[in-house]
Amino acid sequence: MISVALTVGVPQARARESADFDEFYSASVRGLTLQLYAYLGDLSEAQDVVHEAFARAFARWKHLSGYDEPVAWVRRVAWNLATNHFRKQRNASVFLRRQRTEHIEGPDPDRVALTRALATLPANHRRAVVLHYQAQLSVAEIAAQEGVAEGTVKSWLSRGRAALAAQLRREN
Amino acid sequence: MSDFDDDQLISGAFQQFNRAADPALRPAGPAVVRNIAARHRRNRLATLSALAALVIAAPVATYAALGQDNQGPPTPGGTPSATAVPTPTSSPAQPVFAVAYFATSRTGEPVRIYAFGADGKTNLLTSISPDEYEFVFATISVAPDGSKLAWVASNNDLYIANLDGSEKRKLASNVSAAGHSAPVWSADSKSLITSDRTIQVATGAVSGPGAVGLYLRWSANGSFYAHVAAGPSRVIVKRADGSLVRQVSYTCTECEVAGPSVVDVSEDGRYVALGPFPTDGGRAHSWRELLDTQTGKLRPMPVNETNSGRFFHDGLIIIAVDGQLKVMDSDGTVRQTYPLPAELTSVFTPSYLDVTMLGVR
Numbered sequence: 001m002i003s004v005a006l007t008v009g010v011p012q013a014r015a016r017e018s019a020d021f022d023e024f025y026s027a028s029v030r031g032l033t034l035q036l037y038a039y040l041g042d043l044s045e046a047q048d049v050v051h052e053a054f055a056r057a058f059a060r061w062k063h064l065s066g067y068d069e070p071v072a073w074v075r076r077v078a079w080n081l082a083t084n085h086f087r088k089q090r091n092a093s094v095f096l097r098r099q100r101t102e103h104i105e106g107p108d109p110d111r112v113a114l115t116r117a118l119a120t121l122p123a124n125h126r127r128a129v130v131l132h133y134q135a136q137l138s139v140a141e142i143a144a145q146e147g148v149a150e151g152t153v154k155s156w157l158s159r160g161r162a163a164l165a166a167q168l169r170r171e172n
Numbered sequence: 173m174s175d176f177d178d179d180q181l182i183s184g185a186f187q188q189f190n191r192a193a194d195p196a197l198r199p200a201g202p203a204v205v206r207n208i209a210a211r212h213r214r215n216r217l218a219t220l221s222a223l224a225a226l227v228i229a230a231p232v233a234t235y236a237a238l239g240q241d242n243q244g245p246p247t248p249g250g251t252p253s254a255t256a257v258p259t260p261t262s263s264p265a266q267p268v269f270a271v272a273y274f275a276t277s278r279t280g281e282p283v284r285i286y287a288f289g290a291d292g293k294t295n296l297l298t299s300i301s302p303d304e305y306e307f308v309f310a311t312i313s314v315a316p317d318g319s320k321l322a323w324v325a326s327n328n329d330l331y332i333a334n335l336d337g338s339e340k341r342k343l344a345s346n347v348s349a350a351g352h353s354a355p356v357w358s359a360d361s362k363s364l365i366t367s368d369r370t371i372q373v374a375t376g377a378v379s380g381p382g383a384v385g386l387y388l389r390w391s392a393n394g395s396f397y398a399h400v401a402a403g404p405s406r407v408i409v410k411r412a413d414g415s416l417v418r419q420v421s422y423t424c425t426e427c428e429v430a431g432p433s434v435v436d437v438s439e440d441g442r443y444v445a446l447g448p449f450p451t452d453g454g455r456a457h458s459w460r461e462l463l464d465t466q467t468g469k470l471r472p473m474p475v476n477e478t479n480s481g482r483f484f485h486d487g488l489i490i491i492a493v494d495g496q497l498k499v500m501d502s503d504g505t506v507r508q509t510y511p512l513p514a515e516l517t518s519v520f521t522p523s524y525l526d527v528t529m530l531g532v533r
Contacts, residue, residue, distance in 0.1 A: 022202045029199045034190055043196060051200055055208035114189040124326070133186045148326040165178035168185055 021061050025054055028071045031135070035075070036082050039130045041115040046082075053078035075135065076145050083123065117167035125160030128153055269482075269490070270297070270314045270335075271497070272526040283312045285321065285335060287530075288497065288510050296513070297335050311354040311455075314528040316394065317361040320373065324349035330366065332373060343376050344369075354455045356383070359394025359412050389434045389455075392485050392529035396441035398434045398465075405432060409441050409465050417441050420468045424448070424461060435459055438483045442466050445481065457526055459491065462502075474504040480525040492525045 029050060036046035053074045057064055064070045118126050127146065131137045139157065143150045271286045285298040298321070300312070312323040314335070322332045322343075330347040333340035347355060348367045355364040355371075363379060364371050365388060370380035383399070390397045396417065398409045405424065409417040424432035424446055433456035435445040444465055447458040457480040462471040474489055481491030488507060490499045497510040512525075 025199075025202045025205060030194070030197055033197055033199065034193060037193055037197075038186070038189060043193070047200065051205055051208060054202075054205040055212065058202075058205050058209045059212065114185045117185070129182070133182055134190075146326075152326050161175070161178050161182060164185075165181050168181055 017061060017065065020065055021058055024065075024070060028074065029054070032071070032075055032078055035130055035134045036078055038115065038118060038134050039079075039126060040082055041119060049078050049081040050074075052081055072141075072145075079127070079131075079145065083127065113168065113171045117164055117171055120167050121160050121163055125156045125163065128156035129160040129164055132157055269484075269530055270318060270528045272312050272314055272528070283323075284513075284515070285312075285314060286513065292508075292510055294510065294513055298337050300337055311349045313354065313357060313455075313526060314530075315357045315361040315373075316359065316390070316392075316528060316530070318528075318530045319361060322355060322357065322364055322373075324354060330355060330364065330371070332364075343373065344371050353383070356388050356390065356455075359390055359397075389436050391437045391439045391441065392483055393439045395439060396437050398437035398441075398444045400432050400434055400446070407434065407444050407446070407463055407465060409437060409444065411441070418465050420463065420465045422446070422463055422468075436482050439485060439487070443471065443483070445483070455526070471502070474500050474502055480527070482527040482529065485529060490527055497525075497527075 032050045032053075033043075033046050036049055037043050040046050040049075056077055057070065057074045064073055067073060118129070121129065124146075128142055131142045131145065132139075137145070139150050139153045142157075143153045146153065269288050271288060272283060282299045282301045284296060285300075287295045287297050289295070300321075312321055314321060318335065320332050321335060321337070322330065324330055324347050328346050328348065329342050330344040331340055332343050343364070344366070349355075353367045355366045357364060358370070362373055364373060366382050368382040369378045370382060371377070372379045388397045388399050390412075395412055396409055397412070398407060400406070400422070401408050401419070405422050406419050407422045408419040411417060422432065432446045432448065435447045435456045435458065437444050442465055444463045445459045445461070446463060447456045447460040459473065459481045462473055463469075464471050475491060475493050481489060484490040484499055487502075488499050489502060490497055492498075492512070495512050497512060498506050499508040499510075500506045
């Protein structure tokens, strides 16, 4: 009897885990994608890194589902993927070219204005600003994600905020 | 304008951005996520299967091809040791290698530097908190002569200090540590090679060009270095004087998103261990594939999982597996085992162990 119960129980547990993951994905994918979109300035890149992060989460979902905030794990992985040097290098020239092109075509001036202004910030300032204003993370949470002291995050935020505001005013 | 005004302006800009961007978002769905995860798993299994076949077919040939005589576990007496080594805090045993441990979890784990003696004893040399030095993940590295630490702070200043953290001083500014571009020590421990310049440790003077995004790794004996070239993937091995040994086409099957980075090169310059870019700052640590640059073919990995590791001297490999550092032949035969300190085996992963061979250059 025990054997039968276990045999039946395993698929049921898997189905439940799968459903939990689907719910988790649906609840968090848009927010994460918008964060990475603002940071990278490229929607397809943002979707790539977010889905890669979710895939890694899926592979260890049994473990992650026990976390208080599994989305924090996915967010960290997605941001790590987004900030790796290869992606940054690859993005650098493409990013600027794309911003110029979009400025001419102007399909979404609100979106372009922000991404262009963000592109003028140093990467760590840009990360702090996006995580604070878009992901709504506190200074302590950003410090934990970035592995730096809270004072460092405050400095990044202060400088990033001032530079971004000035740039946005110029844009307007 | 006040901070409040700036806050309002930026919050408004993000709200406008979200309104404009949201209609364009078309999440691929959890089914696509499962497909990506399944593809990762298939790729890993395929690689492991291929490696397993190679292990069965040619373990002896592979070992012989490493071109070294394995006469037993390495001992400090068997290695030239004209350079300084760190002084352990409690054990008289001469350390064979140093291990820098760094966690990439969110817990603010300190970097810990350990010395491992030939007798298997472990001594914690330094424990450095991120708050204390504001280092960028995984940039801390031990000079090969065991005399200094170097790391990049989060403001991109490059620092050096003694192994115990004393005599800390800033060496340079605007040093990149993104991706796997952390500075590397030169073979003689006299300079640090950053992404855009070579800096003399004694004076701070710039003495040459940098790695220019090539992400160098030196062999333990300092005779060779290797890197992955930009553009189409190639692995390049050079002698210490910069002359080219060989370059080999290479596509990393285990580095789908991030791309490959050299993790280590063997003392004879023939074998290169490769792994994916680290997504935190620093350098690559996990062995995923072992490339024979003479044949251009992959060689069996000594263990069937990804690990932090290095080519040991005398043709051996040291790799972190099962909570231990194991010195092994290329076919996985364990020659010596060093238990990892308990605090390293209980922490959250992912984390990295960066092994620096001491006194072998």
